[in-house]
Amino acid sequence: MAKKVALLQGNEACAQGALYAGCNFFGGYPITPSTEVAEVLSGELPKIGGKFIQMEDEIGAMASIIGASLTGAKALTATSGPGVSLKQELIGYACIAEIPCVIINVMRGGPSTGMPTGPGQSDVMQAKWGTHGDHAAIALVPASCQEIFSETVRAFNLAEKYRMPVQVLYDEIVGHMRERIVFPEPGELEVINREAPTDGPETYKPYDSTKGQVPPLAAFGSGYKFHVTGLNKADDGFPTTKASLVDAEERRQIDKVTDNIADIESYEEYLTEDADVIVWAYGSTSRSARYAVNELRKEGIKAGLFRPITLWPFPEKRTAELAAKAKAIVVAEMNLGQMIYEVERVAKGACVVVGEFRVDGDPLNPGQIMTKVKEVL
């Protein structure tokens, strides 16, 4: 049978991807340019016995998905930069308490309320460092409507597998544009659900590292009772200040990501093999970059594209390899220079690293990238 196809907005594709992944709870607060995610799920979740709640504000929305996830739900919220700012304290809570959840950030201009209807990519460092304290972060940056669908599924998978919040960031351009989506059949994309505890309620400990880097999470309401806190805690979930326990827990929560980079990392390369100049770009900007690379190739300039799909953890190894091969890397992003600092950090001076930035609400266009590539050669 022919697969279902539809012309969908990026935000609609996100909602459909969430449903495919088994999302059964959405708590959110409407905000441009993300509102269509909530709009679609408000119609669809009740049909499958899920819950949709418009909360009183962004903070409440984040609290609601943490609570829902603790009952075993696959929980989602969708917002934009101003909302993500408000959610930061609770994102940190989800990090330390190790609660799976997915946060969609459809990026607009900033800071503060900025430009609600214009595209931006200025929340990419926030996705890593927005909440205080040492913590691991996973952030995915899809660049097409189809990829928003599949990366939303993957975000749920990673959240469930590594028991942590995962952010999906895409700019207003991909959030609002429409493209054809081919709906994957059930089973075509992997769907991961969190591991269930093997211990019974009497002996279960929610942070028992002898069970592995990611201890199983029991669901409230299923007979298990345990303590959840934002404080550093022992394996039973109760607060501790014992140095060795605090240190081990802090490190385990970061190691569970850094030890599994190969599983989490995802990127795409285009004509990088012989490239003198690599354009390093993500989200809608990577589409401008691909256009620019094709045009530059026609002019005989050996340009290539590196497109991270997992932005955090940062694709260190491959970026360093490309820096060692190329004459220059042009980092194109709709901010005034954020990921360029990471590229510079791992390039370690092996090649020239320059930025091409834009923050006026218009898309960073292929012509700008072409000009910058020619300048740097």
Place this chain on the structure above:
Amino acid sequence: MAERYELRFSGAGGQGLITAGIILAEAASIIEGKSAVQSQSYGPEARGGASKSEVIISDAPIDYPKATIVDACLAMTQEAADKYANGIKEGGILLLDADFVQRAPEGNFTVYRLPITRMAKEDIGREIVANVVALGAVIGLTGVVSKDAGEEAVLRKVPEAFKDLNKKAYNLGYTKGKELAS
């Protein structure tokens, strides 16, 4: 067709030009199996003032989703023509609503005029289908998708009770557009 064909529909917010763009993108990508990307203007200008919708159609996957150099542009109002009828390719097409756009922007492209809104009102009997008349005219004029694909996409989009009305509107626009092209 060319590897990449760019269209821009512009008019007053509420005239249905964004819907026209979505229908064209569906005709190209869902019915004809080409690649298509549709995008639109957002913000305060999207209601009342000038609004635009862009559709890129290609036989190959589409990278940059916004217009670079427009092959065909529609402007339904003077304000839309002033604001959005730019960046049109040399030898490209500009279709204007003859009653509402007095001053055509200058450039090295061909300007066509049809009383689109009046056709909807007087010939079809409902001004509200002016966007579908316009869509038919653009498809007739450019041949960017087949007549049938355009019609099927229109009919998929409208409720049963309005299918006849929209079919008439589309076919009238298509015929007039085709005449202009020949």
